[in-house]
Amino acid sequence: MHTRSEEDHLKAVHALLQDGEAAFTKDIADRLRTKASSVTDMLKKLAEKKLVRHEPYHGVKLTAKGEAIALQLVRRHRLWETFLVDRLGFGWDEVHEVAEQLEHVASEKLIDKLDAYLGHPSFDPHGDPIPDKHGKIRARKTKRLSTCMQGDSVRIAAVSETTDGLLRLLDSKGLRIGSVLTVQEVHAFDGSMDVKPKSGAAFSLSKDVSHHLQVEPA
Amino acid sequence: MHTRSEEDHLKAVHALLQDGEAAFTKDIADRLRTKASSVTDMLKKLAEKKLVRHEPYHGVKLTAKGEAIALQLVRRHRLWETFLVDRLGFGWDEVHEVAEQLEHVASEKLIDKLDAYLGHPSFDPHGDPIPDKHGKIRARKTKRLSTCMQGDSVRIAAVSETTDGLLRLLDSKGLRIGSVLTVQEVHAFDGSMDVKPKSGAAFSLSKDVSHHLQVEPA
DNA sequence: ATCCCTTATTAGACTTGCCTAATCTTTTTT
């Protein structure tokens, strides 16, 4: 259907569009650990295939067709992550790279059966929503922990960066999806935040960390 | 580690070595649906990497290193087939292409965990042995059904060609791994064979079919 | 308004894996 590289670019664009109007060449290149010139080439190719709309020098957006493909890739990725953690016993910090490979296996039947086998999960091990067969995503009203105020009591809904480092840091603090926290103090100086878990002593989280934690009211 | 194409070539060589002293360029090309000249190129590359020994015009063999890699690929392929059939509910005639993709996902941990999850199976859904982590294969003394004589009573141990067509034909006759058959008559003319299952009426199997059925004494 | 700096794009080259066509080798047939 599409090459691995095309799929990777579509997924990168999709991810960048989550927090921005358009995706830019440099950001795509950084994400794919490749060079801007390579990305320009690929964007040209994807634009010809009507999967993206590319305004040179002003970023790129997905067409409906491109978005549909990207959502299928996200679906595959998150279903595989769920399988790896729930069934094979991987840690949530170990699954990203493997899922990155598995998501490119092209077989609709495989994904449908895997989905059924896992019980049609709505969220992956990082709390991110899994698009259904038609690309529909279960909506939730979450916000970043970094936007919370002193006194707020929240439940961790998702971790929006799946790098090992962040996940292991959370593990070390005993934090996981579903953990409930109360914000005790926010330090204006560095944006760091003192939080207290339901049971146990309070501790501090840097802005880097709180920025990547999606939470909902507890 | 190695490219997909390198892996495909190694596996093809390994498969051809199962019934022959050496693997030949044309046979490898046919198996991979590619051209002989492309295979020559790749053999040169694999020979440089010390994965095969190539005698131009006289075929190719695997080095110990090449064989170890091929066995890991066979292991991965058969474990995935087992997963697809036993866990996801695929038919045994539907899994080959998908496993062909899954086997190239590179993660030793993934395979080890999958193996454990499946209960360290020794045979895949087609009855073929699954090499263990170290490439060891559980030995069995099977022979082709086509070499059996009138009166022999045998159990189907494996199907040595996993093309959809053959597997669906077996399905239609009610044959599967473990089925017990008695040879009633062998026709010299075309090598076809009349067999009778444990329960049910006798039927005929062409030589094409009986050649690909591995059996053991019942 | 111009200069500078960042970001994008183009140009040209390289690698991998594949192909066709031409040339060898080996085997088979007559």
Add this chain to the structure above:
DNA sequence: AAAAAAGATTAGGCAAGTCTAATAAGGGAT
């Protein structure tokens, strides 16, 4: 044994995807 056929290799080329270096565009800051 010579000719023919089958198979293998080499030579040269092509497409995909990447890179570096050179050029162009846009967005501040002065």
